[in-house]
Amino acid sequence: MCKYKNCPKAEEEYKKTGYCIFHCDKEKFTEKEIKKFKDEFWKYFEEQEKDKIVKKLDFVGFEFPKTFSFDDGLKFKKLLDFRDVVFNDDLSFVDAVFNGGVDFTTAGFNGKVDFQGAIFRVGAIFRWVTFSCEARFLDATFECDAHFEMAKFKDKSNFRMAKFNGGAIFAETSFRGTDFEMTNFAKDAEFKKVVFEDDAKFRYTTFNGDTNFNETKFYRSVEFVGHSMKITVSMYGSRIDNWDENQVFLKNSHVNFSDSNFEHPEKVQFVNVDLSKASFLHCKDIDKIGRFEKIKWAQKGKFSKRKAIYDEIKTDKPYVYIADKPYEYDVIANKPYEFIAEIYRKLRLNYEHNLRFSEAGDFYIGEMEMRRKNVKLFGREIKNRILNLISRNISLIAWYRNFSYYGENYFLPVVWMFAITLGFAFYYYSPADFFTGFDIHGINASNFLESWKTSIMILFQMPPEQMTFSIFIERILGVLFVALFVLALRRKFKKGGE
Numbered sequence: 001m002c003k004y005k006n007c008p009k010a011e012e013e014y015k016k017t018g019y020c021i022f023h024c025d026k027e028k029f030t031e032k033e034i035k036k037f038k039d040e041f042w043k044y045f046e047e048q049e050k051d052k053i054v055k056k057l058d059f060v061g062f063e064f065p066k067t068f069s070f071d072d073g074l075k076f077k078k079l080l081d082f083r084d085v086v087f088n089d090d091l092s093f094v095d096a097v098f099n100g101g102v103d104f105t106t107a108g109f110n111g112k113v114d115f116q117g118a119i120f121r122v123g124a125i126f127r128w129v130t131f132s133c134e135a136r137f138l139d140a141t142f143e144c145d146a147h148f149e150m151a152k153f154k155d156k157s158n159f160r161m162a163k164f165n166g167g168a169i170f171a172e173t174s175f176r177g178t179d180f181e182m183t184n185f186a187k188d189a190e191f192k193k194v195v196f197e198d199d200a201k202f203r204y205t206t207f208n209g210d211t212n213f214n215e216t217k218f219y220r221s222v223e224f225v226g227h228s229m230k231i232t233v234s235m236y237g238s239r240i241d242n243w244d245e246n247q248v249f250l251k252n253s254h255v256n257f258s259d260s261n262f263e264h265p266e267k268v269q270f271v272n273v274d275l276s277k278a279s280f281l282h283c284k285d286i287d288k289i290g291r292f293e294k295i296k297w298a299q300k301g302k303f304s305k306r307k308a309i310y311d312e313i314k315t316d317k318p319y320v321y322i323a324d325k326p327y328e329y330d331v332i333a334n335k336p337y338e339f340i341a342e343i344y345r346k347l348r349l350n351y352e353h354n355l356r357f358s359e360a361g362d363f364y365i366g367e368m369e370m371r372r373k374n375v376k377l378f379g380r381e382i383k384n385r386i387l388n389l390i391s392r393n394i395s396l397i398a399w400y401r402n403f404s405y406y407g408e409n410y411f412l413p414v415v416w417m418f419a420i421t422l423g424f425a426f427y428y429y430s431p432a433d434f435f436t437g438f439d440i441h442g443i444n445a446s447n448f449l450e451s452w453k454t455s456i457m458i459l460f461q462m463p464p465e466q467m468t469f470s471i472f473i474e475r476i477l478g479v480l481f482v483a484l485f486v487l488a489l490r491r492k493f494k495k496g497g498e
């Protein structure tokens with residue numbers, strides 16, 4: 001009798017082990033015994049494949065001895081149930097075709113395993129699998145969802161050029177050195193709470209669906225690298241240049257780095273990557289990230305566009321919480337302006353450190369915008385919408401924005417100075433009419449120009465001898481706007497020109 005639960009060969013006991021030849025311990029197996037195992041296994045395999053009633057091949061809990069392997073290019077018709085299986089040697093499924101699905105839940109691969117070129121048609125389940133040695137999925141095709149939840153890759157793994165045509169679920173998986181170069185994720189990719197214990201490469205990877213790195217830990221280097229390649233095609237004797245753009249996260253891909261943790265941010269690279277839909281909320285140490293190059297950020301602003309982060313864009317829209325889309329949190333109830341300002345501050349530091357002041361300026365504006373919107377009254381959030389709108393537009397920081405766009409625009413103070421001198425010119429021309437209304441035909445042009453000249457002189461601290469309250473006010477405004485102008489200009493030059 002085999003003690004293994006639901007053993008298909010329950011009545012056969014092998015050498016008083018208490019188990020059948022499939023389930024017994026293979027540690028002390030001799031070569032002769034291994035041959036016997038192989039013969040019995042393939043006999044069982046063929047019987048099961050041929051049997052029309054049998055829908056799935058039951059290998060649950062089998063222990064495979066050393067030197068056992070499958071032939072390359074095998075085509076499996078039925079569902080293969082490899083749950084709890086232990087493979088004690090290197091295993092090859094090169095070019096295998098799994099037509100009926102395959103389930104490796106809680107299996108253990110004690111040797112290398114190679115799925116290069118394999119095709120998974122209707123189900124690929126690697127939940128809680130332990131890969132003790134190298135695992136290769138090079139050029140494999142998953143036509144279905146690929147489940148790797150909580151799998152443990154204890155050695156290198158390689159998914160180069162693999163094609164995930166369904167969803168790819170790597171939630172809580174742990175990797176030790178992994179390579180997703182040129183891998184294509186056609187649908188959503190889930191890397192939530194994944195632990196990358198060693199280097200992770202995402203070079204020329206394409207993520208087409210939503211991508212989630214929420215609470216993921218990157219302990220070593222990680223590269224997100226895209227490319228823009230010029231491909232020259234000749235057609236009817238003429239050459240056509242085609243640009244092949246890969247920005248890693250393609251235009252439909254939301255990507256979530258919130259709460260993720262880069263242990264060695266200096267080893268993190270984002271090169272030629274589209275981050276216009278990337279969330280970085282509560283992501284640590286982004287100020288120290290090694291490279292942000294050729295990044296496509298989101299844009300904000302009606303007239304003059306500035307680079308913005310997606311977390312800010314999201315606060316403009318009334319998102320609702322959707323359980324299986326964790327990046328869309330409820331921002332109506334909780335607009336995390338303070339935390340978004342923090343991301344901007346870190347990005348600004350990062351860009352300034354790399355002497356990229358134009359973008360740093362944009363992030364500074366973003367930071368100030370977040371502070372302006374985060375209005376508080378006696379330390380408490382203003383819940384009333386109208387009151388909130390008013391207070392965020394009359395605060396000191398709001399005026400700093402209106403007067404010089406947070407010191408980033410030196411042209412704005414000039415416009416204000418022009419308007420102020422003009423306004424005061426009308427007043428000096430005829431203070432009474434200023435309040436009762438002018439008849440434009442009654443204004444004498446040369447006399448008015450004279451008043452304007454006086455007004456300009458006052459603004460630049462050259463007042464006439466008599467002192468009035470309006471002159472006093474205009475002089476104060478003069479000091480303020482000249483200072484704002486000089487500060488903005490200084491900022492521009494200090495950056496070393498753009």
Ligand SMILES: [Zn+2]
Pocket residue numbers: 002003004007008009010019020021022023
């Ligand atoms: Zn058994």
